Amino acid sequence: MLQGNFFKGLGYLGEGFGLIRQPGLRLFVIVPLILNILLFVALFWLLAEVFALMIAGLMAWLPDWTWLQAMDWLFWILYGAVVLLLFAYGFVIMANLIGSPFYGFLSEQTERYLTGQEVSEEGGWMLILKDVPRALWREVQKIAYYLPRALVLFAIGLIPVVNLVAAVLWFIFNCWMMSLQYVDYPADNHRVSFPALRRRLGARRLSALGFGLPVALLAMVPVVNLFVVPAAVCGATAFWVKEPDPTALVRH
Template sequence: MDSNINYLVRGFKMLREPGIRPFVILPLLVNVLIFGGLMTLGFELIGGGIAAILAWLPEWLSFLSWILWPLAVVLVLAIAMYSFSTLANIIAAPFNGLLAEKVEEKLTGKEVEARESFASALASFPRSIWREVQKLGYYLSFALLVLLLSFIPFISPFSGVLWFLLGAWMLSLEYCDYAMDNRGLSFKESKRRIKAARGSTLPFGIMVMAGTMVPIVNLLIMPAAVCGGTILWVEKLQSGQTTNV
């Protein structure tokens, strides 16, 4: 498997590591509760969302409806799954940071002075929330642009793809950032490094985004993505001299 897309797979494998498993429990529990409760609502809304999108389609493009059905499904799922992931990440952020810390220590054999324990993770909750608010603001600035593009006739049929790619980019930023936050790097520096390595980080985000849409897999996706993003940090982002490949 191409090294640029197997980080999530390696993240799933790390969940079984003896020194990692205890720190997976809380992020996993948060994800199960969030996705379990909201997935049902999301899928109920898909039918109405698709109907609304197709009703907006100009009559002269009605022959494209058979193409727009799958695109509409991708659009609704991309927005819903990213929204659910955002909520889960806000709640679980301190514990995701702790998990990233333990994964990095496992990979490098060196201690990371960050959250250290569940108690210190809880104490860091306000700082973690502020970091997540910064990510949300960054997302909303691009979401507004994609929303405006969705109203342009020749672009709107492909808006589902744009929303998917935006969600994938944000998830790559989300899950690669925990290790950098542990190291005290600013969100601006985190974005710079992730952009510089987007040949690796974007495929990782696409894999995570796709995983959020797969039942059962999406319940495990958050801790696996934290592990995968931390592997990416250790192997490609830590030096700060990454290149697009």
């Protein structure tokens, strides 16, 4: 039986957008945001250059008289659709890899703001630098969890008729992954292992899916997804603080 509150889960991202405006948290939002903007611009430029070369090569291959020569604008529309899909999750994954040390500290400061209690005795920029290897390893664990399941869903999507169900499963899975992705930051701050985090969210699955739903949707909106990442970190921290833990957490 599914437990949790789906509609309460929906509200955590909105709470996260409110939290990133707090004076004590802004600095840890601005630095990774600048990095994400640079990443966004670099990826957009690189993809545009590659796609322009592909279109030029295709146009050169086509005979001059073909009506397709005048349809290069259609290929640019296709490019826009591809970029949208790529940025939906590829950008989020890369942004999390780059900003993971900052997001861990942002989550810690958010929890302190919400509870008034210190999460750890250490703090500051030296802690961020020291935690880089562990933060990156947590991101690798999440990618390793995601890829085999994504491949299974991709294979299901190749089967006629069944692929209609696969589209729904894809979206539900991405909502679940968004919840796992961001609640992992406060979990890691408390030294909760990734398997233990999955059990904890599994016991509050409706709340987790409710939180992941708006994150997954807004991740598909270019520019907006730049701000979704820090807001999701803060919202996930509020989820961690306010959702009861019905499991015996295994700490590493």
